Amino acid sequence: MNFGARLEAVAALVPPCHTLVDVGTDHAYLPVLLLQQGKIEQAIAGDVVPGPCEAARHTVRTFHLEDRITVRQGSGLTVAAPGEAEAAVMAGMGAETMLQILGESPEVWQHPTFRHLILQPMSDAARLRHWAEKNGWAIVREELAREGKRLYELLHLEPSPGWRYPSACYEIGFDLVERHHPLLQDLLAERKKKVQLLLEQMGRSERARASRQYGEYQTLWKQLEAIERGNGSNGKQRNDGNGHLSVHE
Template identity: 55%
Template sequence: MITAGPRLDFLVSLVPSCGTLCDVGTDHAYLPVMAISQGRVKKAIAGDIGEGPCEAAWKTVHSHHLEDVISVRLGSGLTVTRPGEANTVVIAGMGAGTMVEILDAAPEVLASPTLTTLILQPMNDSEKLRHWCERSGWGILREELVQEGNRIYEVLLLHKDPSFHYEGLTDLVGDDLVRRHHPLLGMFVRRLIAKYDRLLSSMEKSSKARQSEHYQTSVETKKRLEEILHGNDCQ
């Protein structure tokens, strides 16, 4: 029995019923084991670029007697799966920039008609994924926030949508979260505002920094975040 935290539990809950799941950066393979055990998927690929994580993943799979349905594979990104093999891909626990590199390196996998769902949980720079959607043929079906300890994680659920265009007030906060008045939105936005307060306070010590384009865009971004906070009556 795997004891998981809220983040992993939530990611597993998003996995749709399908034939094969591919978990990129699987580490201990907890996510695919949970998805199989809950009957969400029939088979899974647990991929990781590191030999250590793959060994840990194999031990987890073996201890749950799932060797026949979970394949542990050593490799970078989506090179661990073939086009047409996976129906759902999960990439979690890494920076959005790295995720974009992984996705861009696998156009044939992403173009496969059998692949219908991407579940992405970036550790930072989520705006890069929103920009990626606009040029990739994928669209944001849903965004979520999940709290574990003192940290709030962003989760993006994507499906194929060639016409997708992001229309949020700022690319730092998912428009879907704003529309649905997500219960964690207020806390999440306040933390972003505090981050920009610290940045602007530091830049204001230098006249050159105050005159920079970065300073001006940061001021504008903070204003937009405050609009979201006050416009949604966030608690």
């Protein structure tokens, strides 16, 4: 079965572990792929909607994995008990939804045996970088994957109390910059296009130009240009207020 570049990239970030929770599993393709690769021993495939759960059960039966994949209907990480899994994947949803899921089940991801979060947001990855820093989870790896015309960001987080994001620009993954990821220029072009459009739209209004948000977008534009030139500062800087410099897609 061809699982697609996005799902293959997600699977590549998953470290070897015994039990993994796949949040919003849909057809349960990811647990199947990970079991085929020998990366996991068992999986909990969760979805809040009955239809995807039934589709997941069909996939599990098709691959004869009933003894290794458990399909559970429920919201987010509530499908797993604290200490039941060491890792979780959230893929194909917005960062806001991921933050809601994390907010409703802290007892799962704060458990001492829980060690890995693999996140593939459809939008606003910057918010996840802020969350990681605030909640003591280090971003140990970031990846980009292209499937069709869409470019996807992926993050692998591990517990690390006191960890600080090593860049002033939360919009672009620092790990991607450090490794000169082959798709980094594509991501920068996408972000610059969005920021430029926002600045042009806000620039038509005197009131908007005087706003704090306009100044933040100007700062973000300069950061993106510096990264593109390859000589941006990696020093830690702080914005006042909530520190968010992100582009909502």
